[in-house]
Amino acid sequence: MDTPLSVLFSSAEDEKYVLDCMAYFMILMAACTFVCLLFKDASYGRYSSSKYGFLVNAKLAWFVQELPAFLLPVCLLIWASSAKSSLLANQLLIAMYMCHYTQRSLIYPFLIRGGKPTPFLPFFLAVVFCTYNGYMQIRYLSHYADYPADWVTNPCFIAALSWFVAGSALWLLGWLINLHSDHILRNLRGPGESGYKIPRGGMFEYVSAANYFGEITEWAGFAVAGQSVHSAAFAIFTAVVLSSRAFSHHKWYLAKFEDYPKTRKALIPFLV
Template sequence: MPSVEEAEEPCLWLWLRLFSVPCLVTVVLVGTPPGRWFVRNRFRWPVNNRIGWCLKELPSLLIPIWHLSGQTGPLLRPPLLPLSLFAAHYFQRTFIYPLRMSADSARPLPYILMAAAFTTWNGQLQSLAAHRCPADSSDTYTTLHAVGAVIFVLGAAINIDSDQRLLALRKPGGPRYCVPHGGFFEFVTAANYLGEMIEWWGYALVSWTPAALFFALFTTVYLTGCAAELHEQNKARFGAEYPRERRRIVPFLF
């Protein structure tokens, strides 16, 4: 008889497919759902920006911590490394990043609930899959662990640096939109998205599970669509002021 975890994983895969496939189709055919939805519904069930951001990211922090709490030994040993990296990312996104966000803006409640549903399903799926990753039978680090961890840290550094540069532009009384400069913004429009994509491909290598690979692919497709739309918006908004040599999300290529 299958365990609760073995019975639960197919259900999580089904829910993720039901959520992610329409989401990706919408991004490709229509554009970025959250941004468009926010503009049209900014006065409907608004939630403080910081609180809303924290609530939508929190499940992907609490769920892996709950799974890790039942483990013994160092959290960075090979079997637990994927889940530890996953939790570290969401700790930064849940508690550190929101502190620098504007407290005056708001997000619509339906968007927060949809995002929280995804982070809940994905957090549980990644946690269940991490317990059965191929490296779990040994406490020996592999090449995938080393390469994936380096890629993850590189992506996290790009993501955090880019977020800081964007947040520094939003000064009280200053212009609402400014052209970001420095770091990977010298190469691409969406440097923060690029960093997050790199993070999750590093995580996928460390974990080497279908769930992690699916999440990396989903993030890549979704954020590439977001970056393409943002790139066109910036070119229209800033005109000749916007650097022509910048690509959307992949330096020198796309």
């Protein structure tokens, strides 16, 4: 049984073409977003403003906006049957994606302590992105990503295997950095405390936006392992949005705290 969305396409080739177009469109939107963010910070978190719509509770916003990135892929995997989704390489890449969004949608929102409300517009755009990207990534990996059955075990594919292993290791490193950095941020304030503090420990000793560095690394690794325009588009879009936010955070920290570590970089350790 296939997904209801498949009725929109007369053939698998048509749907594959649409998925490719979706990936290239995401790259185009990344370029447009890059230009926009040169002039304006994304309006959520510490930059939150009612200028972009009514405010949504932080926990509720995170849960609702991230949920499509988890729920839609789960539905696609349950409803759709394909030989591709039984192959080891495809399964591992799907597992990377699902591991991140299981934590991001079902665990992370309920660990948030406080948090400023999110304006409706960035909240809505996040819902759209998570739905769009969730369909594109999982539909491609479960039906169209063409990795030979023994791709990750056959020595004949040593070059592809090396890229897959390197990308997977990079994904794991980024995921762990992201989780640890979020843990540090959650525990900056003690019971009853408010206001901002300088984050310390882990990758925060080197960069102001350790959590963003981790997530960018994570999806860069996913793209290296996946070797597709779909995973690359996701990595590019993530890098554009989070790097802009990282530099904004860095400037904000330097302006707010006189004792902020001057050797700490914004996003990439020892470089920028």
